[in-house]
Amino acid sequence: MKVGYLGPRGTFTDLAVRSAFPDLEGIAYTTIPECIEAVKKEEVEIAVVPFENALEGSVNLTIDYLFHEETVPIKAELIVPIQQHLMVHPSQQKNWREVEKILSHPQAIAQSHKFLYHHFRGVTIEQMTSTAAAAKYISEHPELKMAAIANKIAAEKYKLTIVKENIHDYAFNHTRFIVLSRHNEENLSIQLKSTSVVKTTIMVTIPTDRAGGLHQVLSAFAWRQINLSKIESRPLKTGLGNYFFMIDINQSFDDILVKNAIEEIEALECTVKYLGSYQTYKVEEI
Numbered sequence: 338m339k340v341g342y343l344g345p346r347g348t349f350t351d352l353a354v355r356s357a358f359p360d361l362e363g364i365a366y367t368t369i370p371e372c373i374e375a376v377k378k379e380e381v382e383i384a385v386v387p388f389e390n391a392l393e394g395s396v397n398l399t400i401d402y403l404f405h406e407e408t409v410p411i412k413a414e415l416i417v418p419i420q421q422h423l424m425v426h427p428s429q430q431k432n433w434r435e436v437e438k439i440l441s442h443p444q445a446i447a448q449s450h451k452f453l454y455h456h457f458r459g460v461t462i463e464q465m466t467s468t469a470a471a472a473k474y475i476s477e478h479p480e481l482k483m484a485a486i487a488n489k490i491a492a493e494k495y496k497l498t499i500v501k502e503n504i505h506d507y508a509f510n511h512t513r514f515i516v517l518s519r520h521n522e523e524n525l526s527i528q529l530k531s532t533s534v535v536k537t538t539i540m541v542t543i544p545t546d547r548a549g550g551l552h553q554v555l556s557a558f559a560w561r562q563i564n565l566s567k568i569e570s571r572p573l574k575t576g577l578g579n580y581f582f583m584i585d586i587n588q589s590f591d592d593i594l595v596k597n598a599i600e601e602i603e604a605l606e607c608t609v610k611y612l613g614s615y616q617t618y619k620v621e622e623i
């Protein structure tokens with residue numbers, strides 16, 4: 338089996354893949370849509386993509402691509418601790434405070450906003466396709482006065498020097514990755530201990546101009562005492578004010594009450610896209 342991930346080697350997604358699937362071949366892609374498409378086209382059996390960060394919130398590209406383009410089933414969730422470090426080429430180590438540009442993935446930049454504001458105000462911040470892509474670029478341009486925000490494995494892999502550790506703005510930093518596959522979860526043999534939490538993710542579209550529509554959807558869960566862990570609106574891309582709602586339910590779809598709640602929502606003429614019911618796993622340290 339092959340696992341597609343946001344590359345190159347040394348991204349946080351790569352670390353998530355290596356923790357969960359140490360024996361499988363990893364295939365690096367440049368963007369999240371390419372990872373999702375790779376499962377669709379059966380180039381890989383599994384793709385791992387970021388879904389939500391504890392500081393910055395949802396990875397909108399993942400949510401939107403799964404809703405608007407390709408609905409590939411979620412088979413598991415991996416929760417990974419995230420530590421962002423500032424790193425430079427060893428030839429720039431002495432003058433790292435004078436760097437003229439800082440490169441990283443938008444999520445990593447957003448997680449380090451306070452640090453960048455206090456220490457590098459006015460310095461150009463450039464978005465890259467991933468944290469490791471930023472580290473790789475720095476390694477290939479020793480003459481440039483630039484730094485990358487990435488993890489310590491990327492620093493080791495691309496032979497960069499970490500000049501400031503843990504620059505993310507709040508200590509409790511984790512990212513939720515989802516495992517996408519058309520295979521059954523048992524056949525994926527995830528090499529991590531599962532937590533006791535099982536989740537079900539759905540995406541709901543409410544008929545236009547239905548007064549109290551969201552209230553009715555939430556009531557279907559509330560009176561059955563079903564715990565939701567997340568609800569978020571995202572644009573339907575059909576005009577301002579039109580949304581779909583992504584809902585995480587902290588219970589299995591096998592639970593008859595969850596099935597009944599979803600049936601009730603459908604009876605209200607809402608459209609429900611079912612993304613999956615899955616085990617959650619925690620990566621202790623990377």
Ligand SMILES: O=C(O)C(=O)C[C@]1(C(=O)O)C=C[C@@H](O)C=C1
Pocket residue numbers: 343347348349350351387390396419442444445466467468469512
């Ligand atoms: O750029 C990387 O290293 C990634 O794996 C992507 C990503 C993300 O999109 O959230 C993954 C985890 C971190 O939150 C920062 C970046």
